[in-house]
Amino acid sequence: MQVTETLSEGLKRGYNVVLPAADIAAMRAKRLAEVAKTVKLPGFRPGKVPLSLVKKRYDGAIMAEVLEQSVNDATSKLLTDRGLRSSSQPKVEIVSIEDAKDVEFKVDVELMPEIPMPDFKAVKLTRFKAEPDPASIDKALGEIATRQAEKTVLEGDAIVPAETGHILTVDFLGKVEGVPFDGGTGTDTDVEIGGAGFIPGFSEAMIGMKPGDSRVIDVTFPEEYGAKELAGKAATFDITAKAMKKATVPALDDALATKLGFEGLEDVRKAISGSMQREYDELTRMRIKRELLDALALQANFEVPESMVDAEFKQIWERIEADRAKGESDSEDKGKDDDTLKAEYRAIAERRVRLGLLLAEIGRVNAITVAADEMNRAMIREAQRYQGQEQMVMDFFRKNPQAADSLRGPIFEEKVVDFVLELADVTENTVTPEELAREPEAPAAAG
Numbered sequence: 001m002q003v004t005e006t007l008s009e010g011l012k013r014g015y016n017v018v019l020p021a022a023d024i025a026a027m028r029a030k031r032l033a034e035v036a037k038t039v040k041l042p043g044f045r046p047g048k049v050p051l052s053l054v055k056k057r058y059d060g061a062i063m064a065e066v067l068e069q070s071v072n073d074a075t076s077k078l079l080t081d082r083g084l085r086s087s088s089q090p091k092v093e094i095v096s097i098e099d100a101k102d103v104e105f106k107v108d109v110e111l112m113p114e115i116p117m118p119d120f121k122a123v124k125l126t127r128f129k130a131e132p133d134p135a136s137i138d139k140a141l142g143e144i145a146t147r148q149a150e151k152t153v154l155e156g157d158a159i160v161p162a163e164t165g166h167i168l169t170v171d172f173l174g175k176v177e178g179v180p181f182d183g184g185t186g187t188d189t190d191v192e193i194g195g196a197g198f199i200p201g202f203s204e205a206m207i208g209m210k211p212g213d214s215r216v217i218d219v220t221f222p223e224e225y226g227a228k229e230l231a232g233k234a235a236t237f238d239i240t241a242k243a244m245k246k247a248t249v250p251a252l253d254d255a256l257a258t259k260l261g262f263e264g265l266e267d268v269r270k271a272i273s274g275s276m277q278r279e280y281d282e283l284t285r286m287r288i289k290r291e292l293l294d295a296l297a298l299q300a301n302f303e304v305p306e307s308m309v310d311a312e313f314k315q316i317w318e319r320i321e322a323d324r325a326k327g328e329s330d331s332e333d334k335g336k337d338d339d340t341l342k343a344e345y346r347a348i349a350e351r352r353v354r355l356g357l358l359l360a361e362i363g364r365v366n367a368i369t370v371a372a373d374e375m376n377r378a379m380i381r382e383a384q385r386y387q388g389q390e391q392m393v394m395d396f397f398r399k400n401p402q403a404a405d406s407l408r409g410p411i412f413e414e415k416v417v418d419f420v421l422e423l424a425d426v427t428e429n430t431v432t433p434e435e436l437a438r439e440p441e442a443p444a445a446a447g
Contacts, residue, residue: 011087012108013110013111015078015106017074021100021103024067027066028062032055033051039054039057039058071092078107079109086112088305088307088308090108091109110305112305113303113357116302118296118358120420121424123292125295126288128284128287128431129280129284130284130430131280133432136276137272145256146249148249148259149250151246153244162209165192166245168193169244170189170240171186171187172184172189175235175236175238184235205219209241211241211242212241213240214239215241216238220232228326256268287436288426290440295424296358296359304350309346317342320345366419368419375411378407378411383397
């Protein structure tokens with residue numbers, strides 16, 4: 001075949017390819033002979049159908065098959081002979097195709113960039129770690145005890161005007177601009193005065209009420225309220241108090257532990273501590289991984305395939321528009337025009353693609369792979385999310401490799417991160433849980 005390079009700009013390459021008519025004819029004749037050996041036609045034994053009849057019946061389909069195979073093989077050979085790694089499926093366009101003449105076609109391809117390995121030892125990171133302190137464990141234990149509190153209905157002289165800590169059983173009807181709204185009605189609802197779980201000011205407005213009292217209270221929904229149609233709006237609630245209760249919090253002792261399914265109070269404390277430690281460890285991992293990716297991004301200055309950035313940006317922008325349609329746009333995006341937003345999100349898309357390519361190259365160069373047992377454990381974890389359908393989910397993954405790959409990617413990424421962390425200059429720093437959860441300062445931009 002004859003190959004002429006027509007484009008060489010950045011990662012983009014273009015080629016004009018000509019396949020000799022003689023080669024196409026030879027492949028066509030060979031395929032016709034193969035078909036003739038197996039084709040079945042009325043009046044002929046298998047393999048005895050005249051070649052002229054086979055050609056008359058199947059030549060069009062065979063020619064299309066030969067051309068497709070020839071173009072695919074030629075494209076693969078072009079990439080292999082020139083040592084090119086395509087970042088996506090090459091675009092092929094037929095220029096000329098006539099019977100008994102050379103076949104001419106164009107190939108446009110975008111290459112994978114040359115990705116230099118970062119200097120891992122030059123990556124300086126801090127691993128912030130925290131441990132549960134006795135006071136936090138005590139607080140969590142107290143909250144558990146509070147949730148186990150027994151409510152006693154007060155009667156007679158025990159009933160007093162409601163104060164913080166009292167529980168009122170109420171019926172309520174919420175209105176916005178005088179019109180009841182969905183979800184604004186409640187019957188026999190227990191409301192702890194000063195407690196959490198309601199709109200700010202809702203329970204506090206009931207201070208002083210007793211069973212039998214009615215009151216209209218005014219509240220304002222928070223700006224970040226979940227129901228967007230109510231967020232930031234003023235509302236009224238018609239309240240009718242029906243009963244008053246007192247919560248008796250159980251003592252922090254072994255009896256409480258037994259009620260919770262533990263042998264003793266110390267076992268409860270250990271369980272709380274273990275749960276907190278797992279949460280802190282997850283924060284530690286998230287924080288150092290983010291810091292690592294920021295550091296790698298500063299070293300990743302290679303060009304990225306435009307088509308990959310386009311695809312990533314398209315996914316991001318579709319999510320942005322979907323959020324807009326639901327009235328859930330990011331607060332930081334408000335007031336920005338589309339051109340500004342598109343520029344910002346395209347930069348994000350480019351960073352994601354660049355980091356993804358870098359992590360993939362680190363894994364490739366260092367032979368990092370995802371083992372079969374790791375994939376199996378990931379599939380089991382995913383299947384366990386669907387109780388009663390575990391086997392169906394496992395079968396789905398085994399029959400659909402592309403779906404299974406959605407589990408492989410995150411595992412591979414975490415293994416590459418672990419590999420780099422082993423080589424990086426990591427300093428350990430023990431901090432308080434509050435310091436660990438604090439948002440780190442944004443990294444300096446690459447120069």
